[in-house]
Amino acid sequence: MPNEAANNEQTFLISLLKATYQNQELYPILQDNLSKLNDNLALMLRKWVSDRFAKEPANAINIARVIVKLSTTIQSFEQGNPAINLEIAIAGYETVLQIYNREKFPKESNIVQQALITAYQQRQHTLSKTLGELQQQTVQTQTQIKIVTEQLQQELQQANLQFKDLNTIIRHFKQQAISSDSTSLITELHDLKQRQIRLEEFTNTANDLPKIEKFNTAIFYDIENLTMGRNEPNLNFSLKQIQTDVEKVGMVNKIAIQCAYADWSDSRLRLLKNQIQELGIEAVQIFDYSHKRNAADMQLAIDVMELAQSRPTLEVFVIVSGDGAFAALAKKLHEYGKSVIGCAYEGQMNRVLKSVCDRFIPIPAPQVKIEDIQVTEVTEDNLFNDEIFVKTNKILQELQQNSQQASQLQKAGISMSQIHQILRNNIPDFDEKWKKYNSKFTNFIKRIIEESNTGLDISNNKLIWKEKLNTISHGSSKKAIKGLNNSSINLKEIAVTAKV
Structure with missing residues (x-):
């Protein structure tokens, strides 16, 4: 009954919007419908809001206020699945930004942007916590496999020793021509051989188990460097291709953290939103306090050093920027025993930074678009x-x-x-x-x-x-x-x- 379920969810969404518009208490409604707080509701909210904005442009501002209030309430709702609650809230915030542009509604736009950034950070925290738990389980599993393997190897060594002793005894009895005892010893020897074969097969199976790779890599994107400035930003690059090229490097096992630094309130960067969401990259909001100082570079360097000290499992740091100021950061990471991979446009990476990196991944030079x-x-x-x-x-x-x-x-x-x-x-x-x-x-x-x-x-x-x-x-x-x-x-x- 897929259609009936969808109708029920749409009815529930409409009732939530009406209750929000009428300033009713939403928590009782949410508590009675926990099963309907799911990913389908987030998708339905996006579609409903986009349709309303298109059909009722004159009423778009009022609809936007209701959506912001509903998203804020669901974001703070502690029951149900917190991750799904966040996705519903994020869906509401992102659709509202279609109306709250910075030119006409600077105050409302900043409020929604801050709420969206907080939701992104909560989602990243939830994801990091889940990854940490999985990593801990992985370490425990590897430890158990190692213990079992060591036990099997000890048993195999003991069986080999017993086998050698029995061979010596058999040769001794053969020399004395004691046929009856020799028969029993041969039988026992045969059993030991079979046991040895089974132990060797089990040991080989344990050794052939797939090794669980650990999350040892962090990637940091300097978006302003990739867009080649702010006046006329170039968006003709692929974050997906950069991630794929990084994963091909031998020292990289799995990517644990990805952060992209930029002033994401710039509407021109919204074309990167789909790539950011698809790749699980955390969008770090940066506000420059002075045009002479690059706040993104400063925040990137601070985050890198903090993770280098607090996350010993991170062994590889990827800096996607050709800025020569990061050469000192790469040298400091080497002092902490970390490997550094540089990634930048061909011919535009600082030669000092390139020389101190352990590996360099070139990005094809951007082509001028018709636009x-x-x-x-x-x-x-x-x-x-x-x-x-x-x-x-x-x-x-x-x-x-x-x-x-x-x-x-x-x-x-x-x-x-x-x-x-x-x-x-x-x-x-x-x-x-x-x-x-x-x-x-x-x-x-x-x-x-x-x-x-x-x-x-x-x-x-x-x-x-x-x-x-x-x-x-x-x-x-x-x-x-x-x-x-x-x-x-x-x-x-x-x-x-x-x-x-």
Whole structure:
């Protein structure tokens, strides 16, 4: 009955949202429905919120407040599965950031960002705790296997000694021609041989058991170095490929910790979010206090030295950066008996850092994307072939065909902020694509209107019908003519009126 279960979960989600909106106590509801607090609820919450934002953009802010309140409550709920509760809360926070952008809602955006960072840290703590328990179990299992193997080897040695003694006795009795006793001794010798064979087979089996590799590696990503700066960050690299290349190095067994340092509130880095989540990388939020000091480098070095002292099982430290400042960090790690792997773009890694690393993994030099081409390279000929131009023009035409939105265009017009939100909801990465024209949003829309002849215009920061603008202008002209006919004015006044 999958459909019935899904309907029940959706009904439960709606009841939670209504109770949150009405300021009801949520803990009793959660306690009575612990079985419904699962991964499906997190996925359902993401889908429901995204659908509501798309269908009800005018009500998006109110919906966002309810989602933040619900996520905060579930994050602090101690019953059920804490890990799943965190995933539900994270789903709510991440979807709300679609609305709470830093430009329009800086306060709300910072609150949600901090809550999301706390949830990420809690999830990392839970994962680290689980990994620690598994590692402890692994060590205990290896110890038990070692003890059993040693016991078997001792028994095998004893059996070999007994076998040698019996061989000596048999040779002695054969010389004395005592056939009856020799027969019993031969039988006993045969049994001992069989026992020896079984012990050897068991020992070989124990030795052939797969060795459990330990988590001995930590990777630290300097995202600002990978993006080659902040002004125009390059995102044409693969964290997955970097991790794969690291795992191929012989000294690396398993990766225990991965941390990526950046100002994750920068909306341009959200393209890395899927890779971060998929690879289990902890996103460490960094706020630079001065543009002359790299706070990410400082925090990375502090975390590395702390782990080098507190985690003796970590033997390999991977620094994904070509910054020469990390050369001193690599030397200090060597003093602690740790191995260091450097990873950076080919030809852009500091030679001193490369020389002190035990291994170096090159990253292919980034290729310039089409999206990175400056606006000066966009000509009138290729404007009509631009994907963002075509999609925006199509949505503007759909506004004219929609009865409700067409009525708004004819009466009061639709504000440019609403037009911006509609385009963002319908075009993936809209802001990144139109900003390459290096102009204001209003000028961008005005250019599309002029090029495509959509029958629209912009007046008082609103999108309206051209017919309405013409009507307004025509009415004003009639009033002006009527005033000229009904009053006595001089030529100077006529000239001023005409100019206006």
